[in-house]
Amino acid sequence: xSELLLxxxxxxxxxxxxxxxxxMLFIREFRRWWLRGATFAFGLIALGLPFWLANGTLGHxxxxxxxxxxxxxxxxxxxxxxxxxxxxxxxxxxxPYHLRVPFELGTALKLQEVAQxxxxxxxxxxxxxxxxxxxxxxxxxxxxxxxxxxELR
Amino acid sequence: xxxxxxxxxWGTLLIAHIACMAVVxxxxxxxxxxxxxxxxxxxxxxxxxxxxxxxxxxxxxxxxPPVGDYxxxxxxxxxxxxxxxxxxxxxxxxxxxxxxxxxxxKTRYDRMDQNTDYSAVVMRLGNDAGGDYEVVYVDYEPxxxxxxxxxxxxxxxxxxD
Numbered sequence: 535x536s537e538l539l540l541x542x543x544x545x546x547x548x549x550x551x552x553x554x555x556x557x558m559l560f561i562r563e564f565r566r567w568w569l570r571g572a573t574f575a576f577g578l579i580a581l582g583l584p585f586w587l588a589n590g591t592l593g594h595x596x597x598x599x600x601x602x603x604x605x606x607x608x609x610x611x612x613x614x615x616x617x618x619x620x621x622x623x624x625x626x627x628x629x630p631y632h633l634r635v636p637f638e639l640g641t642a643l644k645l646q647e648v649a650q651x652x653x654x655x656x657x658x659x660x661x662x663x664x665x666x667x668x669x670x671x672x673x674x675x676x677x678x679x680x681x682x683x684x685e686l687r
Numbered sequence: 688x689x690x691x692x693x694x695x696x697w698g699t700l701l702i703a704h705i706a707c708m709a710v711v712x713x714x715x716x717x718x719x720x721x722x723x724x725x726x727x728x729x730x731x732x733x734x735x736x737x738x739x740x741x742x743x744x745x746x747x748x749x750x751x752p753p754v755g756d757y758x759x760x761x762x763x764x765x766x767x768x769x770x771x772x773x774x775x776x777x778x779x780x781x782x783x784x785x786x787x788x789x790x791x792x793k794t795r796y797d798r799m800d801q802n803t804d805y806s807a808v809v810m811r812l813g814n815d816a817g818g819d820y821e822v823v824y825v826d827y828e829p830x831x832x833x834x835x836x837x838x839x840x841x842x843x844x845x846x847x848d
Contacts, residue, residue, distance in 0.1 A: 537781060545738065552734050558715045559726055577712045584704055584737035588697065588744050589751060593785040596746030608761020608774045610784045619784045621761050621774035630763055630772045632746045632786040 537590075544587060551580040595619050595634035597670055599662050604631065606658040606675070611642045616669065618642065622660055633662070636669035648677060656680045697747075700740035707733035748772055748788035752812050759808040760784060764796050771796060771822075775810070787812075791822070 554576045561569070595617075604622035607630060611618050616637040623630045648655050656678045663672040695703075707729035714726030757775035764771050771791035776784050789812075810822050 537783075548737065549734055552711075552730055555711050555715065556727070556730055559711070559723060559730075573712075573715060577708065577715075580733075581705060581708050584701055584740060587737065587741055588701065589749070591741045591744045592747055593749030593752075593787055594745050595783060599746060607763050610760050610774075610776065612782055615782055621763075621772075621784075621786060623763070629748055629765070629770075629788065630774075630786060632748070632774070632784075 541587065544583065548580065548583045551576045555580060593632065595632045597634045599631065599633040599671060601662050601664040604660050604662065606660055609645055611645060613637060620660055635671060635673045636667065641675055644675065644677060654679055697740040697743035700736050700743065704733050704736040704740065707736065748786045750788050752787035752789060754812055756809055756811050759810050766793060769793060
């Protein structure tokens, strides 16, 4: 939460620098050296701040992931934060993606079971649907066993 | 024709931001009357462009991981591009895990993969400032949360008890 607050504050600072530049557009007495210096400094800040912020937001989970099917490579359940963080990759994708989906106790227990007995499971995929609920995207984990239960009978 | 920001990637949006800011700064310095409306529009657009760009960065691996210790949750190695993708926990600095990517030699990855005999895999990421990352396993002992009578959340008495 504190990171989100920091992000909002820094973005507000960025907006303030752009507003300062707007004011400078309409100031007639631009020959004063300190005004020129301040404009140059604020211009540099306005140019660079988004890049600095981008370095901070890269790697964070996406709470609104693009719909589709992802192969699950790993997960982390955060019950306190009511979220399941998923490290996944789309079959046609070139690099993994970090998703955040709402916490569901049934899903968390199933994932815990998978973590304890990895050898009996073949593949886990997650379907992210276009609809979203109040807490995040609608999703479904598909956990495929190596041998289906029906085959064992 | 309206621009669909969802189809543009964050790099393109940040380049557009630089272009908009360049127009604003040029208008301030050059002081041409016809440039002012253009600068106002560019400035208004550049207020929003970084926000769309930053929203677009969410979920993507960060190629510049901060130096420090991380608990490894999962990893993926792409042999073609020789990139290592790490899904890590920041060990108390923040409750949200992160995804990092870094260039990693295949031989180094194989060597690292053979040494995963720790139950809690903690990695130390180091940067030699040349963009080359070093990853070593750290023998990590998790803190004993039951020590000194520490109480778990579910053990705490409720107001109604």
